[in-house]
Amino acid sequence: MTDLALRDSGNGTPLLLLHAFPLHAGMYRAQLDGALGTARVLAPDLPGFGASRAPDGEPSLDHWADLLAGLLDEAGVASAVVGGVSMGGYLAMAFARRHPERLAGLLLADTKASADQPAALANRERIAAAVLARRSVALLLEEKTESSLLGPDSTGELVAEVRALIGAASPAGVAWAQRAMAARPDSFPLLERLRVPAAVVVGEYDALTPVADAEALAMALPDAELTVIPGVGHLSALEAPAAFNAAVTALLRRV
Numbered sequence: 001m002t003d004l005a006l007r008d009s010g011n012g013t014p015l016l017l018l019h020a021f022p023l024h025a026g027m028y029r030a031q032l033d034g035a036l037g038t039a040r041v042l043a044p045d046l047p048g049f050g051a052s053r054a055p056d057g058e059p060s061l062d063h064w065a066d067l068l069a070g071l072l073d074e075a076g077v078a079s080a081v082v083g084g085v086s087m088g089g090y091l092a093m094a095f096a097r098r099h100p101e102r103l104a105g106l107l108l109a110d111t112k113a114s115a116d117q118p119a120a121l122a123n124r125e126r127i128a129a130a131v132l133a134r135r136s137v138a139l140l141l142e143e144k145t146e147s148s149l150l151g152p153d154s155t156g157e158l159v160a161e162v163r164a165l166i167g168a169a170s171p172a173g174v175a176w177a178q179r180a181m182a183a184r185p186d187s188f189p190l191l192e193r194l195r196v197p198a199a200v201v202v203g204e205y206d207a208l209t210p211v212a213d214a215e216a217l218a219m220a221l222p223d224a225e226l227t228v229i230p231g232v233g234h235l236s237a238l239e240a241p242a243a244f245n246a247a248v249t250a251l252l253r254r255v
Helices: 061-075 087-098 118-134 138-142 145-149 156-167 171-182 188-193 211-220 241-254
Strands: 006-009 013-018 039-044 080-085 103-109 198-203 224-229
Touching: 006 061, 013 061, 013 087, 013 103, 013 241, 039 061, 061 087, 061 171, 080 087, 080 241, 087 103, 087 171, 087 188, 103 241, 118 138, 118 171, 138 156, 145 156, 188 211, 198 211, 198 241, 211 224, 224 241
Parallel strands: 013 039, 013 080, 080 103, 103 198, 198 224
Antiparallel strands: 006 039
């Protein structure tokens, strides 16, 4: 058993949606409510986030990718469209690397294929060490992590929702995920080899993985459609669900 908390909704093409850091699968409320009528949406809480138990082993997105393959086995799914926002996109690429035969399509939203640069690596380790030392994820809220995730016109209600999603993370999950993301390789060679339909989505005001990163993803993928969503930041699935869902629905039609 994978022992992952899972939201499983709808019928149709299997769509495995992977959440952003440091949120949980509740960020996909607008994709799990039937809006993607042609899909069976499976949205797990990754280990240490939401209702899933803490992760174990050496931090590696490959480990999580293998866990997700087991989750698909348990759900009776042979192949799926796999995708996610931010960290979820990194994990989708790890899944494509580890289990290409199970990939029916790829969704990469507000993410990038390049490995981290030294400054980003140092910041990841700073956060990982701090949350473990304090046994709390309060640092993420003190540093107003949501400000870097959301666009400039986000409502107070959305800000509060994102802060609540962040607050549900565990210190072990946050630290493990930061170190796993730090260890991820450059994925451009992988993307160039993929022969499945792909969608790349990005918010116009995404400050963490800007439009240029999305354009690079779309150029690397042999069969990709790029959607830039006006007026939103790094959490396009939450900030502009109608536009995000339209891009996903278009991908599902191509699978």
